[in-house]
Amino acid sequence: MNNIEKRLATLKPTEEPDALLEFDFVDTGYGKNHIRLLYIKRDGPTHYIKELEVNTRLTLDSKKDYLVGDNSDIVATDSQKNTVYILAKQHGVKSPEEFGLLLTSHFLSKYPRVMKAKVCIEELPWERMCSDGKPHNHAFICTPKSTRFSSVTFQRGALPEIESGLKGLRVIKTTQSAFEHFIRDEFATLPDLHERIFSTVVYAKWNYASTQGVDYDLAWNTVRDCILDAFAGPPDVGVFSPSVQNTLYLAQKRVLEKIPQMSHIETALPNKHYTAIDFSSFNSMSKNIPNDEVFLPTEHPAGNIRAVLGRKNLLPQFFPVTPMQSKL
Numbered sequence: 476m477n478n479i480e481k482r483l484a485t486l487k488p489t490e491e492p493d494a495l496l497e498f499d500f501v502d503t504g505y506g507k508n509h510i511r512l513l514y515i516k517r518d519g520p521t522h523y524i525k526e527l528e529v530n531t532r533l534t535l536d537s538k539k540d541y542l543v544g545d546n547s548d549i550v551a552t553d554s555q556k557n558t559v560y561i562l563a564k565q566h567g568v569k570s571p572e573e574f575g576l577l578l579t580s581h582f583l584s585k586y587p588r589v590m591k592a593k594v595c596i597e598e599l600p601w602e603r604m605c606s607d608g609k610p611h612n613h614a615f616i617c618t619p620k621s622t623r624f625s626s627v628t629f630q631r632g633a634l635p636e637i638e639s640g641l642k643g644l645r646v647i648k649t650t651q652s653a654f655e656h657f658i659r660d661e662f663a664t665l666p667d668l669h670e671r672i673f674s675t676v677v678y679a680k681w682n683y684a685s686t687q688g689v690d691y692d693l694a695w696n697t698v699r700d701c702i703l704d705a706f707a708g709p710p711d712v713g714v715f716s717p718s719v720q721n722t723l724y725l726a727q728k729r730v731l732e733k734i735p736q737m738s739h740i741e742t743a744l745p746n747k748h749y750t751a752i753d754f755s756s757f758n759s760m761s762k763n764i765p766n767d768e769v770f771l772p773t774e775h776p777a778g779n780i781r782a783v784l785g786r787k788n789l790l791p792q793f794f795p796v797t798p799m800q801s802k803l
């Protein structure tokens with residue numbers, strides 16, 4: 476009898492191993508991180524590629540693996556990694572969301588002791604190359620304009636929850652932004668700015684109330700376009716932003732109006748500050764010429780403006796605590 480068997484033999488038949496302890500797990504889960512994969516679909520001379528980085532996580536219905544070192548129900552993280560490659564080979568990779576659904580459904584149906592499967596996926600931003608305006612058959616360029624990510628959580632007996640997002644979308648505009656009339660007290664040194672640079676690195680993450688008829692690729696592009704439209708406005712005149720907060724809200728509202736299946740969207744727009752260089756101490760420069768040409772990019776500290784906007788009729792389901800009522 477090994478040590479584990481001896482330990483288990485001391486338990487009464489109805490006793491769970493964790494009843495031995497005065498502590499309980501709040502959460503458990505194990506999986507493989509950074510599983511990288513390039514998938515190529517060859518349609519004659521035209522090729523399509525998806526490069527993904529996948530993280531998997533499985534939660535079992537017992538904790539005996541953690542508590543007593545009994546590994547008999549463990550799907551090794553190495554096997555989870557192999558599953559990612561095998562399912563990609565067998566079924567192909569379309570969107571991160573659909574591949575995440577495929578993987579989580581597989582883990583639940585293949586292994587009865589798995590209670591929850593979570594798969595997080597990031598997609599590399601490969602774009603087809605163009606030469607003389609003609610799309611190339613098989614050459615691609617990595618355009619890290621933003622990163623697409625998704626996570627699918629599938630709990631046994633429940634519907635899969637799909638979360639999608641984009642991050643790292645850096646934008647700047649050189650006018651049509653202001654920040655004025657905020658609290659002016661003994662802590663305030665920032666002057667009212669009726670003209671300033673607005674720059675941010677967009678982070679957005681959203682959930683679907685229903686996945687009926689959702690085209691995940693189209694939805695992702697729609698979110699990016701809505702955010703960029705709300706930020707930039709029409710090409711000739713732009714759109715005025717009185718604050719990052721207001722632009723963030725208008726972007727989120729536009730997204731929810733366009734994608735009816737989306738329940739809520741979280742957005743963070745860090746305010747990347749650019750401060751005008753002070754030329755007043757340079758004798759060669761005229762004192763009265765305002766500087767609106769040379770600025771110091773300041774990465775940190777950055778204002779962090781964030782909000783989650785949801786549909787009123789869905790809010791209680793997603794936010795059990797009464798949501799803050801808008802005063803507007």
Ligand SMILES: O=c1[nH]c(=O)c2[nH]c(=O)[nH]c2[nH]1
Binds near residue numbers: 654718719746
């Ligand atoms: O758009 C802004 N919102 C703020 O809350 C804020 N605070 C700050 O210092 N600058 C800005 N800009």
